[in-house]
Amino acid sequence: MTVRLVKHSASDADVVFAARVSTKGPESLPAGGDLGPTELALINFLMKDRHGSPFEHNSMTFYVEAPIFVLREWQRHRIASYNEESARYRELKPVFYVPAEDRNLVQVGKPGHYRFEPGSKWQERSVRYGIETNSYEAWSVYRDLLNEGIAREVARSVLPVNVYSSMYVTMNARSLMHFLSLRTSNTEALFPSHPQREIEMCAEQVEAIFADLMPVTYGAFQGYGRVAP
Amino acid sequence: MTVRLVKHSASDADVVFAARVSTKGPESLPAGGDLGPTELALINFLMKDRHGSPFEHNSMTFYVEAPIFVLREWQRHRIASYNEESARYRELKPVFYVPAEDRNLVQVGKPGHYRFEPGSKWQERSVRYGIETNSYEAWSVYRDLLNEGIAREVARSVLPVNVYSSMYVTMNARSLMHFLSLRTSNTEALFPSHPQREIEMCAEQVEAIFADLMPVTYGAFQGYGRVAP
Amino acid sequence: MTVRLVKHSASDADVVFAARVSTKGPESLPAGGDLGPTELALINFLMKDRHGSPFEHNSMTFYVEAPIFVLREWQRHRIASYNEESARYRELKPVFYVPAEDRNLVQVGKPGHYRFEPGSKWQERSVRYGIETNSYEAWSVYRDLLNEGIAREVARSVLPVNVYSSMYVTMNARSLMHFLSLRTSNTEALFPSHPQREIEMCAEQVEAIFADLMPVTYGAFQGYGRVAP
Amino acid sequence: MTVRLVKHSASDADVVFAARVSTKGPESLPAGGDLGPTELALINFLMKDRHGSPFEHNSMTFYVEAPIFVLREWQRHRIASYNEESARYRELKPVFYVPAEDRNLVQVGKPGHYRFEPGSKWQERSVRYGIETNSYEAWSVYRDLLNEGIAREVARSVLPVNVYSSMYVTMNARSLMHFLSLRTSNTEALFPSHPQREIEMCAEQVEAIFADLMPVTYGAFQGYGRVAP
Numbered sequence: 001m002t003v004r005l006v007k008h009s010a011s012d013a014d015v016v017f018a019a020r021v022s023t024k025g026p027e028s029l030p031a032g033g034d035l036g037p038t039e040l041a042l043i044n045f046l047m048k049d050r051h052g053s054p055f056e057h058n059s060m061t062f063y064v065e066a067p068i069f070v071l072r073e074w075q076r077h078r079i080a081s082y083n084e085e086s087a088r089y090r091e092l093k094p095v096f097y098v099p100a101e102d103r104n105l106v107q108v109g110k111p112g113h114y115r116f117e118p119g120s121k122w123q124e125r126s127v128r129y130g131i132e133t134n135s136y137e138a139w140s141v142y143r144d145l146l147n148e149g150i151a152r153e154v155a156r157s158v159l160p161v162n163v164y165s166s167m168y169v170t171m172n173a174r175s176l177m178h179f180l181s182l183r184t185s186n187t188e189a190l191f192p193s194h195p196q197r198e199i200e201m202c203a204e205q206v207e208a209i210f211a212d213l214m215p216v217t218y219g220a221f222q223g224y225g226r227v228a229p
Numbered sequence: 230m231t232v233r234l235v236k237h238s239a240s241d242a243d244v245v246f247a248a249r250v251s252t253k254g255p256e257s258l259p260a261g262g263d264l265g266p267t268e269l270a271l272i273n274f275l276m277k278d279r280h281g282s283p284f285e286h287n288s289m290t291f292y293v294e295a296p297i298f299v300l301r302e303w304q305r306h307r308i309a310s311y312n313e314e315s316a317r318y319r320e321l322k323p324v325f326y327v328p329a330e331d332r333n334l335v336q337v338g339k340p341g342h343y344r345f346e347p348g349s350k351w352q353e354r355s356v357r358y359g360i361e362t363n364s365y366e367a368w369s370v371y372r373d374l375l376n377e378g379i380a381r382e383v384a385r386s387v388l389p390v391n392v393y394s395s396m397y398v399t400m401n402a403r404s405l406m407h408f409l410s411l412r413t414s415n416t417e418a419l420f421p422s423h424p425q426r427e428i429e430m431c432a433e434q435v436e437a438i439f440a441d442l443m444p445v446t447y448g449a450f451q452g453y454g455r456v457a458p
Numbered sequence: 459m460t461v462r463l464v465k466h467s468a469s470d471a472d473v474v475f476a477a478r479v480s481t482k483g484p485e486s487l488p489a490g491g492d493l494g495p496t497e498l499a500l501i502n503f504l505m506k507d508r509h510g511s512p513f514e515h516n517s518m519t520f521y522v523e524a525p526i527f528v529l530r531e532w533q534r535h536r537i538a539s540y541n542e543e544s545a546r547y548r549e550l551k552p553v554f555y556v557p558a559e560d561r562n563l564v565q566v567g568k569p570g571h572y573r574f575e576p577g578s579k580w581q582e583r584s585v586r587y588g589i590e591t592n593s594y595e596a597w598s599v600y601r602d603l604l605n606e607g608i609a610r611e612v613a614r615s616v617l618p619v620n621v622y623s624s625m626y627v628t629m630n631a632r633s634l635m636h637f638l639s640l641r642t643s644n645t646e647a648l649f650p651s652h653p654q655r656e657i658e659m660c661a662e663q664v665e666a667i668f669a670d671l672m673p674v675t676y677g678a679f680q681g682y683g684r685v686a687p
Numbered sequence: 688m689t690v691r692l693v694k695h696s697a698s699d700a701d702v703v704f705a706a707r708v709s710t711k712g713p714e715s716l717p718a719g720g721d722l723g724p725t726e727l728a729l730i731n732f733l734m735k736d737r738h739g740s741p742f743e744h745n746s747m748t749f750y751v752e753a754p755i756f757v758l759r760e761w762q763r764h765r766i767a768s769y770n771e772e773s774a775r776y777r778e779l780k781p782v783f784y785v786p787a788e789d790r791n792l793v794q795v796g797k798p799g800h801y802r803f804e805p806g807s808k809w810q811e812r813s814v815r816y817g818i819e820t821n822s823y824e825a826w827s828v829y830r831d832l833l834n835e836g837i838a839r840e841v842a843r844s845v846l847p848v849n850v851y852s853s854m855y856v857t858m859n860a861r862s863l864m865h866f867l868s869l870r871t872s873n874t875e876a877l878f879p880s881h882p883q884r885e886i887e888m889c890a891e892q893v894e895a896i897f898a899d900l901m902p903v904t905y906g907a908f909q910g911y912g913r914v915a916p
Contacts, residue, residue: 006704009696009746017693021750021855022773023569045570050640050649053534056768057857059696059746063708069316069386072297076511078307081743081859086709087298088425089340099383107380111318111481112503116380126377130370134387137366141359148355151336151345153425154328157298157391158363168708170744170859172768182508190648191508191685196317196382227649227685235475238467238517246464250521250626251544252798274799279869279878282763285539286628288467288517292479305740310514310630315480340710341732397479399515401539401628411737419877420737420914456878456914526759527774527844536765545756546883547798557841565838569776574838584835588828592845595824599817606813609794609803611883612786615756616821620844654775654840 001097001198002065003205005213010058010173012216015043018054040216047220052229055174055217060210062169066202067097069161073183073199079175084167087156091146095164096135098128103197114194134160173214177221177228180207190225230326230427231294232434234442239287239402241445244272247283269445276449281458284403284446289439291398295431296326298390302412302428308404313396316385320375324393325364327357332426343423363389402443406450406457409436419454459555459656460523461663463671468516468631470674473501476512498674505678510687513632513675518668520627524660525555527619531641531657537633542625545614549604553622554593556586561655572652592618631672635679635686638665648683688784688885689752690892692900697745697860699903702730705741727903734907739916742861742904747897749856753889754784756848760870760886766862771854774843778833782851783822785815790884801881821847860901864908864915867894877912 016039035043046054064071075082085092099105105119105127119127138158145155171179180186183195183203195203211218221228245268264272275283293300304311314321328334334348334356348356367387374384400408409415412424412432424432440447450457474497493501504512522529533540543550557563563577563585577585596616603613629637638644641653641661653661669676679686703726722730733741751758762769772779786792792806792814806814825845832842858866867873870882870890882890898905908915 007696007701009694014694014748018770018855021770021853023776048649049570050651053768053770057748057770057855059857059859061701061744067386068301068390072301072304075301075304076311081740082305083705083708083740083744089710097386103383105379105383107382112507119379123377123379126374127379127383130374131387134367134370138363138389141363145355145359148352150334150348150352150356153336154332154334154356157296157326158360158389160367160387160389161297162386166708168705168744170746172746172857191506193508236467236472238465243465247541247626250541250624252547277878278799279880282539282541286519286541286626288628288630290472290515310511312476312479312511312515318481341736395479397476397515399517399630401517420735422737525844526848530755530759530762533759533762534769540763555844561841563837563841565840577837581835581837584832585837585841588832589845592825592828596821596847599821603813603817606810608792608806608810608814611794612790612792612814615754615784615849616818616847618825618845618847619755 001070001201001205002063003202003209004063005209006061006063006168008058008060008213010060010213012039012043012214014058015046015054015173015214015217018057019046019051035216043216044220044223047224047229050229052174055177055229056172058173058214059170060172060176060213062206062209063166064169064202065164065166067162067198068165070199070202071165071167072161073196074169074202077175077179079171079178081170082167085165087159088153091152092156092159092163092165094139096131096160097162097164097198098131098135116197131162135162173210173217174228176206176210179203180210180221181226181228186226188222188226190227230299230430230434231292232431232438233292234438235290235292235397237287237289237442239289239442241268241272241443243287244275244283244402244443244446247286248275248280264445272445273449273452276453276458279458281403284406284458285401287402287443289400289402289405289442291435291438292395293398293431294393294395296391296427297394299428299431300394300396301390302425303398303431306404306408308400308407310399311396314394316388317382320381321385321388321392321394323368325360325389326391326393326427327360327364345426360391364391402439402446403457405435405439408432409439409450410455410457415455417451417455419456459528459659459663460521461660461667462521463667464519464521464626466516466518466671468518468671470497470501470672472516473504473512473631473672473675476515477504477509493674501674502678502681505682505687508687510632513635513687514630516631516672517628518630518634518671520664520667521624522627522660523622523624525620525656526623528657528660529623529625530619531654532627532660535633535637537629537636539628540625543623545617546611549610550614550617550621550623552597554589554618555620555622555656556589556593574655589620593620631668631675632686634664634668637661638668638679639684639686644684646680646684648685688757688888689750690889690896691750692896693748693750693855695745695747695900697747697900699726699730699901701745702733702741702860702901702904705744706733706738722903730903731907731910734911734916737916739861742864742916743859745860745901747858747860747863747900749893749896750853751856751889752851752853754849754885755852757886757889758852758854759848760883761856761889764862764866766858766865768857769854772852774846775840778839779843779846779850779852781826783818783847784849784851784885785818785822803884818849822849860897860904861915863893863897866890867897867908868913868915873913875909875913877914
């Protein structure tokens with residue numbers, strides 16, 4: 001699974017600028033756009049008091065490659081812009097997701113309190129064999145139908161949800177923090193989430209990029225329980 | 230494919246009420262909520278002049294059963310609320326979409342100008358056989374994995390995008406008209422769309438329900454080129 | 459300030475229905491739509507685990523009369539539908555907001571930690587006299603300009619932000635809870651807010667109506683720190 | 688009235704990149720990000736066929752100074768991010784909007800078909816005198832209340848809606864085009880709008896900036912009747 005930052009206009013200074021429009025006028029940032037202690041305190045205050053709007057005046061565009069079942073979960077986040085590879089316009093590629101060895105395969109516990117545990121060797125083999133064979137067979141039918149002149153949009157209906165697709169997604173920091181709060185199982189979270197491991201693998205990549213672009217905002221998010229403002 | 234109205238709070242009078250707040254005060258509707266000629270003219274004026282907000286104070290909730298590739302397109306519409314059957318929490322059912330005989334199977338023309346034409350008998354048989362076999366095989370792997378104790382969220386990755394899922398979706402009339410404008414190929418449209426036939430089959434059911442609940446609004450939508458305000 | 463429920467399609471059962479689509483199928487509610495202990499537990503679980511979408515399949519429409527400075531704050535909430543009295547289409551009415559005697563008039567403390575305290579008798583008189591006179595004078599200029607044939611949209615520019623306006627607003631429960639979390643200063647809140655008292659007076663009316671329509675959802679909101687899911 | 692571009696990440700190439708994810712893969716742009724005839728045709732096709740999402744992966748942040756009655760109209764556009772000068776946190780400045788000489792002052796015609804015509808000399812003088820005096824008097828009361836120690840959020844209620852405020856607003860091109868379609872009265876529009884002149888003065892500045900940043904997108908918007916996709 002791949003999450004790559006394509007372009008961005010996002011920095012901690014953007015948050016300060018936007019907040020200062022409300023409180024001091026936009027001329028008040030230290031020269032050079034550097035953040036001093038006052039600016040750090042301001043960002044933390046905004047997070048704590050849940051002033052969400054200053055975290056919106058920025059934009060990050062990611063290119064994502066992930067299986068369809070992951071993109072389906074991602075695209076439920078509505079405060080974002082999406083353009084996905086179209087299986088109506090393009091022929092998909094034969095790339096399928098198969099869980100790696102460290103993927104917990106067995107679900108225990110009650111609804112709302114599921115935990116995941118490693119599978120036996122036998123279960124691991126079944127998963128790998130079952131998913132690989134299924135992907136291969138489905139791909140074969142897909143190709144056959146295309147070769148017989150069937151429309152892409154019809155032929156694609158045989159492809160399983162572990163086939164890879166790709167998309168552009170653009171989010172602002174506020175929406176991105178909301179995404180992280182729901183799609184990671186970070187133990188610092190005030191309200192713990194239980195995402196499927198595969199979308200969490202994407203979310204962790206998003207988180208690393210975000211932490212790099214907006215370290216002060218990220219620190220405040222982490223410090224106040226990972227509840228998006 | 231099934232689209233069933235679960236509940237609603239939506240009538241043409243809602244549009245008039247909302248618009249009258251702006252222009253006359255809310256006390257001004259004819260007794261009994263009946264719409265006279267003035268109210269009909271008002272709704273048509275609002276549509277023509279693209280005053281969109283009066284069309285939002287209403288709500289329609291649908292229960293939808295459709296294959297995953299249809300729900301994926303539907304859920305790209307962000308001004309709506311969704312709850313979908315979860316393949317993490319529930320075991321899916323062995324119901325798969327196979328195109329009916331009248332489904333055009335062959336795509337001709339250039340990108341942006343595709344047309345669809347019927348397939349040959351041979352093509353029809355290939356599609357039916359290919360999709361049915363693939364669905365059956367995938368279901369068999371899915372059941373095997375579940376029987377071996379594999380987590381639902383892992384096992385489901387073998388299921389193809391023509392497996393049925395179900396969802397609740399709630400929209401207001403403005404968002405619904407936008408959905409119709411993009412997901413039907415109605416010839417009255419000022420900006421014709423080219424949706425995949427399967428989502429159009431859902432959209433046509435939505436359209437019939439909407440036309441029944443809000444006939445004046447629907448008439449104005451149709452009359453002004455099916456461009457949502 | 460007035461907040462009146464105009465119409466709604468909102469009950470706790472709506473939350474359960476929407477959640478059950480994900481987990482059990484929609485046929486699973488107890489007869490009569492009554493909620494048993496399982497349903498109560500479900501709603502609390504959804505709130506705790508921040509599954510927000512089941513709280514969206516409902517709709518409440520309010521008619522609000524409040525001064526412009528309150529409507530300005532309210533309309534910053536974007537997940538809602540608004541239709542407001544138009545001072546371009548209608549002549550406004552001479553109704554102005556003047557703080558009541560129990561309104562704290564003096565602000566102390568530092569930015570981000572303001573508190574409000576009662577004013578002296580003198581301050582109270584100044585506020586009342588200043589605001590009343592100003593309203594009266596502005597209204598007089600407004601009327602004069604209208605009488606001279608000046609367009610409403612030009613004449614209205616003399617009216618102060620304490621003039622009353624009215625609007626329709628439609629929200630779902632999820633958005634409404636977010637509104638409450640920011641526009642009330644409830645001491646149960648995990649993240650306390652510091653709204654202006656006047657919008658809080660509206661929010662308290664919204665809260666009472668919401669608690670009445672969806673008591674279980676409201677209880678869960680209150681119980682989990684008034685953080686909207 | 689001032690509209691100033693503060694920062695942006697917006698170009699016609701962004702539209703092409705996003706669309707190509709759907710159709711060809713993101714590696715397909717000509718070197719240097721230059722747009723050739725194929726790219727121009729693609730943007731026009733997207734506009735004509737109302738593929739809106741490729742126009743969303745960009746962002747423009749404006750700093751706006753305008754009277755409150757203009758900001759009120761602007762902020763009704765919900766697909767945007769706002770941070771406005773807070774009269775709770777800051778003391779406002781004594782800057783008020785007074786119509787210039789070329790502002791049409793008289794409204795004729797019926798609702799929905801209003802036209803505006805110049806006023807007489809007498810009417811012009813009344814407007815100027817009435818608005819200036821009212822602004823001056825209101826400011827005087829505002830200052831008096833502040834001097835007596837009254838909280839800013841209470842004192843501000845005497846200020847008229849022609850007092851200037853300022854805000855940051857961030858929009859993407861799709862939302863911006865929707866804003867332009869409703870807030871300008873351009874004669875090329877398929878669905879003509881009738882905005883108040885003052886917000887149109889802002890919208891014209893937005894339009895000039897947009898046309899400069901994304902000339903091909905702007906041309907397509909203009910060419911297809913100024914109906915946002």
